[in-house]
Amino acid sequence: MAILEFSTFYKNQLNHKPCQIPSYLSSSFSHSRKLNLKLLPNVSRAKITSGICCSIAPNEIQNPVVTPTDSTKSKPECYGVFCWTYDLKAEEKTKSWKKMTTVAVSGAAGMISNHLLFKIASGEVFGPDQPICLKLLGSERSFQALEGVAMELEDSLYPLLREVSIGIDPYEVFEDAEWVLLIGAKPRGPGMERAALLDINGRIYAEQGKALNAVASRNVKVIVVGNPCNTNALICLKNAPDIPAKNFHALTRLEENRAKCQLALKAGVFYDKVSNMTIWGNHSTTQVPDFLNAKIDGKPVKEVIKDQRWLEEEFTEKIQKRGGTLIQKWGRSSAASTAVSIADAIKSLITPTPPGDWFSSAVYTNGNPYGIAEDIVFSMPCRSKGDGDYELVEEVIFDDYLRKRIKKTEEELLAEKRCTAHLIGEGIAVCDLPAGDTMLPGEM
Amino acid sequence: MAILEFSTFYKNQLNHKPCQIPSYLSSSFSHSRKLNLKLLPNVSRAKITSGICCSIAPNEIQNPVVTPTDSTKSKPECYGVFCWTYDLKAEEKTKSWKKMTTVAVSGAAGMISNHLLFKIASGEVFGPDQPICLKLLGSERSFQALEGVAMELEDSLYPLLREVSIGIDPYEVFEDAEWVLLIGAKPRGPGMERAALLDINGRIYAEQGKALNAVASRNVKVIVVGNPCNTNALICLKNAPDIPAKNFHALTRLEENRAKCQLALKAGVFYDKVSNMTIWGNHSTTQVPDFLNAKIDGKPVKEVIKDQRWLEEEFTEKIQKRGGTLIQKWGRSSAASTAVSIADAIKSLITPTPPGDWFSSAVYTNGNPYGIAEDIVFSMPCRSKGDGDYELVEEVIFDDYLRKRIKKTEEELLAEKRCTAHLIGEGIAVCDLPAGDTMLPGEM
Numbered sequence: 001m002a003i004l005e006f007s008t009f010y011k012n013q014l015n016h017k018p019c020q021i022p023s024y025l026s027s028s029f030s031h032s033r034k035l036n037l038k039l040l041p042n043v044s045r046a047k048i049t050s051g052i053c054c055s056i057a058p059n060e061i062q063n064p065v066v067t068p069t070d071s072t073k074s075k076p077e078c079y080g081v082f083c084w085t086y087d088l089k090a091e092e093k094t095k096s097w098k099k100m101t102t103v104a105v106s107g108a109a110g111m112i113s114n115h116l117l118f119k120i121a122s123g124e125v126f127g128p129d130q131p132i133c134l135k136l137l138g139s140e141r142s143f144q145a146l147e148g149v150a151m152e153l154e155d156s157l158y159p160l161l162r163e164v165s166i167g168i169d170p171y172e173v174f175e176d177a178e179w180v181l182l183i184g185a186k187p188r189g190p191g192m193e194r195a196a197l198l199d200i201n202g203r204i205y206a207e208q209g210k211a212l213n214a215v216a217s218r219n220v221k222v223i224v225v226g227n228p229c230n231t232n233a234l235i236c237l238k239n240a241p242d243i244p245a246k247n248f249h250a251l252t253r254l255e256e257n258r259a260k261c262q263l264a265l266k267a268g269v270f271y272d273k274v275s276n277m278t279i280w281g282n283h284s285t286t287q288v289p290d291f292l293n294a295k296i297d298g299k300p301v302k303e304v305i306k307d308q309r310w311l312e313e314e315f316t317e318k319i320q321k322r323g324g325t326l327i328q329k330w331g332r333s334s335a336a337s338t339a340v341s342i343a344d345a346i347k348s349l350i351t352p353t354p355p356g357d358w359f360s361s362a363v364y365t366n367g368n369p370y371g372i373a374e375d376i377v378f379s380m381p382c383r384s385k386g387d388g389d390y391e392l393v394e395e396v397i398f399d400d401y402l403r404k405r406i407k408k409t410e411e412e413l414l415a416e417k418r419c420t421a422h423l424i425g426e427g428i429a430v431c432d433l434p435a436g437d438t439m440l441p442g443e444m
Numbered sequence: 445m446a447i448l449e450f451s452t453f454y455k456n457q458l459n460h461k462p463c464q465i466p467s468y469l470s471s472s473f474s475h476s477r478k479l480n481l482k483l484l485p486n487v488s489r490a491k492i493t494s495g496i497c498c499s500i501a502p503n504e505i506q507n508p509v510v511t512p513t514d515s516t517k518s519k520p521e522c523y524g525v526f527c528w529t530y531d532l533k534a535e536e537k538t539k540s541w542k543k544m545t546t547v548a549v550s551g552a553a554g555m556i557s558n559h560l561l562f563k564i565a566s567g568e569v570f571g572p573d574q575p576i577c578l579k580l581l582g583s584e585r586s587f588q589a590l591e592g593v594a595m596e597l598e599d600s601l602y603p604l605l606r607e608v609s610i611g612i613d614p615y616e617v618f619e620d621a622e623w624v625l626l627i628g629a630k631p632r633g634p635g636m637e638r639a640a641l642l643d644i645n646g647r648i649y650a651e652q653g654k655a656l657n658a659v660a661s662r663n664v665k666v667i668v669v670g671n672p673c674n675t676n677a678l679i680c681l682k683n684a685p686d687i688p689a690k691n692f693h694a695l696t697r698l699e700e701n702r703a704k705c706q707l708a709l710k711a712g713v714f715y716d717k718v719s720n721m722t723i724w725g726n727h728s729t730t731q732v733p734d735f736l737n738a739k740i741d742g743k744p745v746k747e748v749i750k751d752q753r754w755l756e757e758e759f760t761e762k763i764q765k766r767g768g769t770l771i772q773k774w775g776r777s778s779a780a781s782t783a784v785s786i787a788d789a790i791k792s793l794i795t796p797t798p799p800g801d802w803f804s805s806a807v808y809t810n811g812n813p814y815g816i817a818e819d820i821v822f823s824m825p826c827r828s829k830g831d832g833d834y835e836l837v838e839e840v841i842f843d844d845y846l847r848k849r850i851k852k853t854e855e856e857l858l859a860e861k862r863c864t865a866h867l868i869g870e871g872i873a874v875c876d877l878p879a880g881d882t883m884l885p886g887e888m
Contacts, residue, residue, distance in 0.1 A: 081709045109774075115559065118780050124568055148774025152781040154705045155698070155766070157715045157788075254599070261598045265525045271601045322599070330553075330592025336562050337596040344601075 079150035082164040088131060100131045100162060102217070104177035106208065107184025107226065108136035108166070109145035111332070115339030116181070121153060121161040125343045126350065133163035137173040137184065170211035178217045181342060182208060182236070185226025188439065195419050195431045198228060202423040205232040209239025218243065221388055223345055224250045225338070227439070229283045230362050230377040231416040237364065237377075238424035246389070250362035252279040252287065252379040253348075254334075254341035258319045259289040263296060266315075267304050273297045278381040278396070279360040281409025282416075284438040285320050287379065288405040293396050312401070323442025333442055352386040358393045359383075369394055372406065376413045412438060523594035526608040532575060544575045544606060546661070548621035550652065551628025551670065552580035552610070553589035555776070559783030560625070565597060565605040569787045570794065577607035581617040581628065614655035622661045625786060626652060626680070629670025632883065639863050639875045642672060646867040649676040653683025662687065665832055667789055668694045669782070671883070673727045674806050674821040675860040681808065681821070682868035690833070694806035696723040696731065696823040697792075698778075698785035702763045703733040707740060710759075711748050717741045722825040722840070723804040725853025726860075728882040729764050731823065732849040737840050756845070767886025777886055796830040802837045803827075813838055816850065820857045856882060 088094040103120055105113055113136075119125055120132060134153070138146035146166045153164055167173045174180060185201045205224070212220060220243060224233040229250035237248040256279050264271040276295045280288040291311045296304040305311060326334045348359040362379035365372050369392060372378050381393040398406075412434065417424070419431040532538040547564060549557055557580075563569055564576060578597070582590035590610045597608055611617045618624060629645045649668070656664060664687060668677040673694035681692040700723050708715040720739045724732040735755045740748040749755060770778045792803040806823035809816050813836060816822055825837040842850075856878070861868070863875040 081705055081715055084708075084712055084714060086714050114780055115562070118559070118784065119566075122563075122568055124566055144773045145775065148770050151766070151770055151773065152778055154709075154715075155702050155778070155781040156784040157701050157704060158784075159716050162714075257601050258599050260601060261525055264528075265598075268528055270528060270530050270606070271525055271598075272603050322595070326592050326595055329588045329595065331589065334596055334599070336558055337599040340562065340600040340602075 077165050077167055079147070079164045079166055080154050082150075082154070082162070086162055088162070094131070094159075097129045097131050097160075100133050101126060101179065102133040102135060102163075102177045103179040103181065104135040104137060104174050104216075105181045105183060106137040106170070106173075107182075109138045109142040109149055110183060111335035112183050112225065112338050112342070114149065115336050116183075116342055117149065117153065118156065118158075119339060119343050121156065121158040123158070123160045125346050128160070131160050131162045134161065134165075135173045135175075135177060136164070136166045137170060138166065138168055139184075140168055143168060170208050171215055174208070174211050174220075175215040176217055177212075177215075177220055179346065180212060180216060180220055180222045181225065182222065182232070183225040183342075185232070194228070194433055194437070194439065198231060198416060198419050199423075199429075201226060201228065201232055202235045202420045205236040206239045206423045209236035212236070213240035213242050216240075216243065219388070220247060221349065222248045223342065224248065225342060227283065228416065230281075230379070230413055231420055233362065233377040234364075234375075234417060235420055235423045245364040245366065248364060248377065249345065250283060250377050250379070251342060251345055252283050252360050252362050253345040254338050255279045255283070255287060255289065255319055256360040257337070257341050257344065258322050259294075259315075262315060262318050263291070263294065263301060263305070266307075266310065267296050267301075269296060275354075275357045276381075277360065278358070279379045280402075280406050281362075281379055282413050282438075283362065283379070283440070284409070284412065285440060286405075286409035286412045286438050287320075288402065288409055289316055289319050290396075290402060291315060292399055292402050293381070321441055323440055325442075327442045348382075349384050349388050349390060350386055351384070353383045357383075361390070363390070363392075368392055370396070370398075370406075373410055373414060376410070376417055378410065378413060521611050522607065522609045523591070524598050524608075526594075526598070526606070530606055532606070538575070538603075541573045541575050541604075544577050545570060545623065546577040546579060546607075546621045547623040547625065548579040548581060548618050548660075549625045549627060550581040550614070550617075551626075553582045553586040553593055554627060555779035556627050556669065556782045556786070558593065559780050560627075560786055561593065561597065562600065562602075563783060563787050565600065565602040567602070567604045569790050572604070575604050575606050578605065578609075579617045579619075579621060580608070580610045581614060582610065582612055583628075584612055587612060614652050615659055618652070618655050618664075619659040620661055621656075621659075621664055623790065624656060624660060624664055624666045625669065626666065626676070627669040627786075629676070638672070638877055638881070638883065642675060642860060642863050643867075643873075645670060645672065645676055646679045646864045649680040650683045650867045653680035656680070657684035657686050660684075660687065663832070664691060665793060666692045667786065668692065669786060671727065672860065674725075674823070674857055675864055677806065677821040678808075678861065679864055679867045689808040689810065692808060692821065693789065694727060694821050694823070695786060695789055696727050696804050696806050697789040698782050699723045699727070699731060699733065699763055700804040701781070701785050701788065702766050703738075703759075706759060706762050707735070707738060707745060707749070710751075710754065711740050711745075713740060719798075719801045720825075721804065722802070723823045724846075724850050725806075725823055726857050726882075727806065727823070727884065728853070728856065729884060730849075730853035730856045730882050731764075732846065732853055733760055733763050734840075734846060735759060736843055736846050737825070765885055767884055769886075771886045792826075793828050793832050793834060794830055795828070797827045801827075805834070807834070807836075812836055814840070814842075814850075817854055817858060820854070820861055822854065822857060 088097055105117065107113055117134060126132065136146055136149065150164050150166055153161060188197050222236065224236060226232055233248045233250040237245045256277050260274040260277050261271050263274045274294065274296055276293055278290040278293055280290055291301045294301045323334055345361060353359065358381040360379050361382050362377050365376050365378045366374050368380060381396060382390040383393050384390040415433045419429055419433055421427050421429040532541055549561065551557055561578060570576065580590055580593065594608050594610055597605060632641050666680065668680060670676055677692050677694040681689045700721050704718040704721050705715050707718045718738065718740055720737055722734040722737055724734055735745045738745045767778055789805060802825040804823050805826050806821050809820050809822045810818050812824060825840060826834040827837050828834040859877045863873055863877055865871050865873040
């Protein structure tokens, strides 16, 4: 795919007239009001003539010809000290390092990212010999904050962090990305229906899916955090047909972590004693923390915690209400522990899963061994060899109670899918979401 | 030293009358309105009779006798899953770990701590085999937020984090602490004079110094972050005569990091090429980033950056204004990079300094080889063997320009000291601070 970095400046931002952009180009503004024009993926060649933007003087445009050669790369807006080029192979202390990996993050100016980016830069997530290129996606409105984040990353002097760029165009920011962490989403406004939220965020994720399809690494791993994350992930993968559907995740790891902690608390053990914790289904109040398969000190939970009423009634509620309780206590949403859980989700894919254990991630259901409906994104137990890929765990058991609850969260996801049919190429949306709010508290 | 954990509850908080506390006891309230009474360090034995608090019914007091045995320990408020006891020596994967270290943090509910605590818990600061006990100090007002922080630490499942307790009494929270990170401080209100700020925060740091003297580890390392941090550190160490003055630091590492980054940017190199960066003096606009001794790629800065005007005029200003620019861009103060710099400050004391290099920390000036006034806390170049201790670097050079600027920041610190004489046992304060605001922008 060819991208033309066709940049010029608005000399007079206030007086500029709307641009006349030809239909074969996508356009966006970047830092310093530079205008970037890009050839759409289905266009192979185009000639750009002067005058496409009325407010740009003709002599500022040098009639570039866009050619779809591989060497035509977009240049994202590298930031400050990260604009210098470093030859890692030339230096003693860095020559044994791995090849640089590119991590793109949306919602990069938000609070979750403010924790996560520093974790990634420090080496805590990808390891002490993995140099990092961070590409930060924000919005026109958040662009200044994005610069602030880049400045703080500069001031942190992390040796592994070698490239940082910022931008507001996903076609630019996602280019060649090997990991894409989609954290940005519109928050739900007062009185907004879930259907409206699905539509607003669905459109963002459809667009980002198209961008991933066009420019990301062909083996990119995508983790969707912005809510409603399961359906956002489904929309995203449907709009990225050239990337394996298996590579898309929606985050349920925070709930897995919270579930482990609550079981540990109840059992009077440290949290590292709890294993095999599955969160099934949707990232909503219909989600199912599975105490049938989970283990404490290698033993089934039910053998350790005899209080069946607590398990069936209080346990799930505790996890669901945790975010809401945190907002009450702390006045803010749980950005720090969400960032930790994103780091955990990545580490689970790049580290071999301990024998016998598994982790939860919401992934594409096609071919799942549990009888869950195909073609949705559903949280299930996964295991990884540490190569970035995963397989679904076969050895899980079900009882009627678990089946019934899994059915309910499955129905919700199927309804969310019907509600966003227009965004996944399945015709006209029919929105028959069950009444009642299933948004997790603390995530409005 | 004996501490009596003498706890009872106010049944009726609203109607309680003022307590009649005997002079040999200190008193404070902790979580749940528990009343804690403690024997002052100079009292060896006391008998407490009922009725010392008018609002406590006599039958709630069981006439305890305070005895100064070592086994009489205060019990801080352990939080949730961290209340369980773990025998690290009993398990294969933890038995080779080091002995637990206790880190106390004030201002623990604030934004800097919200970044720092997770770094410490993850092992990034003290290493992957160092189990951690975190003791969080907040205020009555921030207590709920402190619980929120502890909950997020629970949900993060960090294997190294084995104990977390929260409290509002420094005598309780600092007990046996080996590292104390004093981040909390009252922010400067609108129109507040620097003298008033020095007094308000000085009182807090005097109290915390007394608490450290009474209960902390005899070899505790203290890093003061709350501003005005140099003078706060001086007040703190003067109130803790039983702890070596050398063990107290005030943080200038963020400025060192920012200075390295700006030199790298100007020279067109990566920031890891900049070494030997000293920040001299006060953490205020009089501070002196030293480009005479700093090196780029092993060469004196002046040989690499020939632009003397930039070095003398723009460089220092860029560092000083960085915090202010960040607030403008990002809308918040630079909590993330401040937390990184605190982590760096700790790591510099527990890791051997690379040969030929040094780091900056504001430390006690007695015995300094630079001719700087004794008995203040002044940022100077330090080197460590990695044992938690440091020595001042001898091989630095001075020119008239550097001397003149060091003199100015020294004068400011001596004036701040005169201004807080009442808090360091030197009689009546005489406040003759020079006119003009020397608070660093972005730190109001």
